[in-house]
Amino acid sequence: MDKHVLVKDSKYEGGYVAFTSVTNHTVIAYGSKPEDVMRKAKEAGASHPMIFFVPEKNMTCCY
16 A cells, blocks of 8 residues: 555545544544534544545545
């Protein structure tokens, strides 16, 4: 796997994940709606969680 890949588990593809910080890539919450993931992450104790969308394999994303 590429060292720049933040989330390596395919079960998160097409959804959102939360980390406690930009340097800690341990998933503390996940789901299909970013607002739900934010709530779950805060309930898990993260004061300023980082929320990311995990694209599906071979998905093209434009930013």
